[in-house]
Amino acid sequence: MKNNRKLLILDAAVLLLSAALCIGTKLLFHACGAKEDGGWMNCHWAECAVFAAGIALTVSGLLLCTVKGRGQRAGIALGIVPAALTAAFLPQNVIPLCMMNTMRCHSVMRPAVMVLGCLIAVCALTDNILSLKAAKEEDRA
């Protein structure tokens, strides 16, 4: 019963954080704007990649909230962990950002994506551990 409540909270946290990553990347902690000539800097593509990863994470979060089977839930949660960490390290580590660390992509987008990505990974990992525990208890029963 207690485990169920904890899992419910963790599922909701994964879903909300993933949605925040997805929406925030476009609205709150977006990358630098377009150049004067209308072209985009590298960081724009990092923003697009994080947005795409955010959509995938949100869909996974929705699945986590709707799937009932403990084993399936544990599998989905485990899959979210590397996906969230990949999203966290996409800006700069995979797709290079702009020239100066003082620019918006470095000072706002990168840290926000890193913090949210790591939080999603931690919640999903805890969800996975609790789901596995619950699955084992169900098997014993």
Added chain:
Amino acid sequence: MKQSLVLRDLAGRPVRTAVLTVLTALLALTVLGGTVIVTSLRRGLGALESRLGADIMVVPYEATTQKKFENIVLQGATGYFYMDSARAEKVAQCAGIGQISPQYFLASASSGCCSIPVQIIGFDPETDFTITPWIRRSYGGSLQKNDIVVGNDLNAFVGDTLKFYGVECRVAAKLDRTGTYFDTAVFTSAETIRSLIASSQALGMNDFADADPSKSVSCLLINAAEGCVPEEIVNDINLHVKRVKAIQTKEMISGIADGLAGVSAVIGILIAAVWVLGMVILLLVFTMSVNERKKEFAVLRIAGASRGMLAGLVMKQALVTGLLGGIGGVLLALAAVLPFHTAIESRLGLPFLLPAAGTVVLFALAAILLSVLTGAAAAAVSALRISRIDTALILRGEN
């Protein structure tokens, strides 16, 4: 057994436990966040003072009337101003000068991938006494033609090539972080910056009026000779050399020091206010909680618990919530301040240099300890009251 009673009691009242934990987390968050920010600002100001490294700066008089003047010199805003070398030679003849070295400023039109210009600062390696000692920490060699040294906040690394006004420049070194505008600037020798200025003129990308790059400097940095007073040299230059302005660097950073004092005071007041408010709320929560649980404590007394055990139960609950809240608050503060330090620096507009990792860990431990102690102090009053309850009176409902 006793410990399990403490934990069971906390788990049995999730709302009260959550309120206590959140309150102590808030205390730890404000203390650690505020302390790290104030320390970083102080370190930034210290770094700026040592990086300026000269007693006096002499600039063309016209430059001081520009809105951006102080931003160019102190905040790293991109810009430039020039005076002809004849004025610099006159300044050099003034009495009391120990060291003198020219600097050259140039704003790049674009750098590498991005449209944001960077400030290029040229110096004379033979006479320079402000930038060279600092560059030597990261680079032992001498700068060749078209070699540049980049600040720590620039996304360029040793061996990379950056193009400024069509001239390809090799990154010879990357500097350590200073928390000042130097972190976003590019440094190069006088020879290279002259060729960059000439190239930008040839491309028609900068308006330098009729400035001749080979006979122009942006500013002069001066150190007073031993026994000489910088104020006297400043007065001497301002009186005897036309169309230049000598400024004591101490005066230039006084504005930043004032800004820092203001921010520190606001943060100090915020920490104190949150602390007092948190302490009062914690006191109230513990008092109300003990009041509503009087009968429960009376039953525990009848079951054989000593007065000390009851007081210990309240104290241990306060310590557990204090520790949990403290750790939570510290993690939140670290997640808010460390990754976003550049955004905080930009928003404050002041030099900002984070303390070393060891210092941050010490601050974090101190914040946790303070939260635990505050929780314990707030619970101590209730623990004392509960240890003095009259079991019979309470169970008869007379108290």
